[in-house]
Amino acid sequence: MLLYLLEKEFKQFFRNSFLPRFALMFPIVAIVVFPLAANFEIKNIGISIVDNDRSEPSRRLAEKALSSGYFTLTGDARSYGEAMALVEGGKADIVLEIPAGFGRDLERGGTARVMISANTVNGMRGGLGSSYLAGIIADFNAETLRESGKLAGVRATGTGVIAPSGYEAVAFSPLFRYNPLMKYTVYMVPAIMCMILTMLAGFLPALNIVGEKEKGTIEQMNVTPVRRGAFILSKLIPYWVLGFVALTITFVVAWLAYSLVSLGGYALVYLFASVFVLAMSGFGLVLSNYAKTLQQAMFMMFFFIITFVLISGLYTPINGMPSWARALSALSPLRYMIESLRAIFLKGSGFWELRWRFLALLAFAAFFNGWAVLSYRKRE
Amino acid sequence: MKEFSAFVKKEFSHIVRDRWTMIILLVLPIVMMVLFGYAITTEVRNIGMYVFDPNPNPNARDAAMVTELSSSEYFVMKGYLSSPDDIDRVFREGRGQLVVVFGADGAQLVADGSDPNTAVTLVSYAQSVLARFGSGPLPTRIVPEVKLLYNPQMKGAYSTVPGVMGMILMLICAMMTSISIAREKEKGTMEVLLVSPVRPLTIILAKTVPYLALSCVNLATILAFSAFVIGIPIRGSLALLLFVSLVFIAVSLAIGLLISSVAETQLAALLASGMGLMMPVILLSGMIFPIENMPAVLRVLSNVIPARWYIAAVRKIMIMGLGPAAVARELAVLVSMAVALGALSLGKFKIRLE
Secondary structure, three states: OHHHHHHHHHHHHHHOOOHHHHHHHHHHHHHHHHHHHOOOOOOOEEEEEEEOOOOHHHHHHHHHHHOOOOEEEOOOOOOHHHHHHHHHOOOOOEEEEEOOOHHHHHHOOOOEEEEEEEEOOOHHHHHHHHHHHHHHHHHHHHHHHHHOOOOOOOEEOOOOOEEOOOOOOOEEEEEEEOOOOOOHHHHHHHHHHHHHHHHHHHHHHHHHHHHHHHHOHHHHHHHOOOOHHHHHHHHHHHHHHHHHHHHHHHHHHHHHHHOOOOOOOHHHHHHHHHHHHHHHHHHHHHHHHHOOOHHHHHHHHHHHHHHHHHHOOOOOOHHHOOHHHHHHHOOOHHHHHHHHHHHHHHHOOOOHHHHHHHHHHHHHHHHHHHHHHHHOOOOO | OHHHHHHHHHHHHHHHHOHHHHHHHHHHHHHHHHHHHHHOOOOOOOEEEEEEOOOOOOOHHHHHHHHHHHOOOOEEEEEEOOOOHHHHHHHHOOOOOEEEEEEOOEEEEEEEOOOHHHHHHHHHHHHHHOHHHHOOOOOOOEEEEEEEEOOOOOOOHHHHHHHHHHHHHHHHHHHHHHHHHHHHHHHOHHHHHHHOOOOHHHHHHHHHHHHHHHHHHHHHHHHHHHHHHHOOOOOOOHHHHHHHHHHHHHHHHHHHHHHHHHOOOHHHHHHHHHHHHHHHHHHHOOOOOOHHHOOHHHHHHHOOOHHHHHHHHHHHHHHOOOOHHHHHHHHHHHHHHHHHHHHHHHHHOOOOOO
16 A cells, blocks of 8 residues: 555656756755855955055055955055945955054054954954954064064064063964864755755655645545555655655765765764654654645744754854753754764764764654654544 | 725735734744844854863863863863873764863863864964963054944844844745745636736735735834844934835845746745745845855855845945945845846736646
8 A cells, every 4th residue: 555655656756847856956056055155264354454654664564464364455545434435335344544653653662553443243254353453463563572672582473472582381282173174164064964854854745745735635545544654654755765865965966076075984874864854754744734734834844944953053053052042952853963964974973972862863753753643633 | 996905805814814824924033033133143152171181190280271261151161081082082972172181381272173163263262261371471562442343242133133134024025925826826716816807917916915014014023123122223214224125025026926927836936935045045145154255156146136135235224324325236236126027027927827
């Protein structure tokens, strides 16, 4: 019986002109485009330099800022007002204003001032820009000190911190593990795989069932001797297959586009994926039991995506969230899956190291599927 | 006109009768504002930290460093490791993101670099917390005076609220309009409407009115919430903000009509608007991820996304407090998009079904 139903589902799926193409294109586009767009690395900060001094030191400071690699010079501003116009036009993110008398103050050994104005509408961009610039100024400060002979024998560390000679400096050298090129894209790809699985194996079958409800064809199924379990399985299995095919496609695309291979092996990824798919399709079934129309189902899903995807640490670290949001993220199955896939792909974590996350996913699978069975009604 | 108002009434009852959708539509903007305003931050805090000290009798300096780190808000001391093999285990189990390894003349800060942004930030935090153990500060001769414009408290919500507005308006106008028309097609009721004496244009316009009303309600909710709860003032002119929003709503409605004229089933309309619209809006409009960081291809691509222009305009008006001259370019792009898409979707609307 199940086989006939499956045949019907597969036929319906392939007859649809849109779905098979979508299922093939979505993983490819998602893996290629998402990580490139979802990039928090701060680059190309637009800077506008207003040099009111036009002295040798002020020119050197301006050159130093521009050659640091963080900034690109945007436009020419002769006054603070002109520079602000560049900020308002969205061209410059930060303004460095060197007041008249800067060089003279430095030569006399007094204190010189410079003004930094950062556009912080996008907090991170403006904030990082101003702290980069402050670091450059500190470096410049150290350079001029050394040249003027006030601090003989000091060595610049490149961070504005200088160890005077004869002093045993304590060094804090960083060592970064697991992502040797420090690429943010590589960190995003495993999380995008979770998103694709959620969409294809969790949401599509639910939409399919609600669609049958809305058309009324589910009533015809209900009056046949087909068992409820067989009916639901026939709905889920095609999408499970689809999910795994899509997952395999993403492995290939990730390897081609980002040379990303799973350090922990693919068997473990498939194992986690199968439990996760079970949990998400259970969730989809719960939704389909409550939603009467496709529109309702879609809005419930959208609601879920917004709250649970954003809170599972896909884009922003969970640690930085307020405590209520961290508590909420513990209730999101996506969080455990995203953490696990990232650990398997990038750190080569083994099953034993991820055992608690695996158990959490199993618990979600049991919970959602149990709920789905209990809330299922054959009659309205 | 009587026909028109009857149609609008019919559409309204379709929406109002669907209680769940109504609730979600009214609650969704608030949930998003709370999430984006408070929860979604790129701040680095509460990082799990372990310490490995190969020296069997730790000295006072090392102990002082650990206290210094764990008393900062950035790090949470989780424990001491007994062997160097445990360092990898900590990272692989995801228990912590920083291991401090003490040596004779300093400390190595071993960080989990799988998330490079967090890793770089946390290492620089650790270095600055520990700076006083390094060397004394230099005499400073150049004093930078830093002025943070527009958003001195560096609230993340300032950059995301305009994004939430763009997303919600797009969602309601484009997604719901396209689905409601596709549903009439799928159920066959569209045929009934088309053979009636009502003009097709009336049908289409009547379809859009309720969603226009709904999105105005949501716009008001979002603005009120951001002004009174999150505390983001509307610095520029409210009238200009509303005008830009109306133009954007028109663009979104036109996109919804366009999708519905192509999509035959609700599922297709839903996936087309969901994947084809929502994802690009979230990713490419600059609402979360800065457009400047993207590769050139995506930067060019982002120009065709209406939300990108809308969000840029809202940021300028609402947060930077700029006037009409500053948003002229954004407004021009949105108006031409509205005209082009509107003409296209009305032209594509088929009076006959296959």
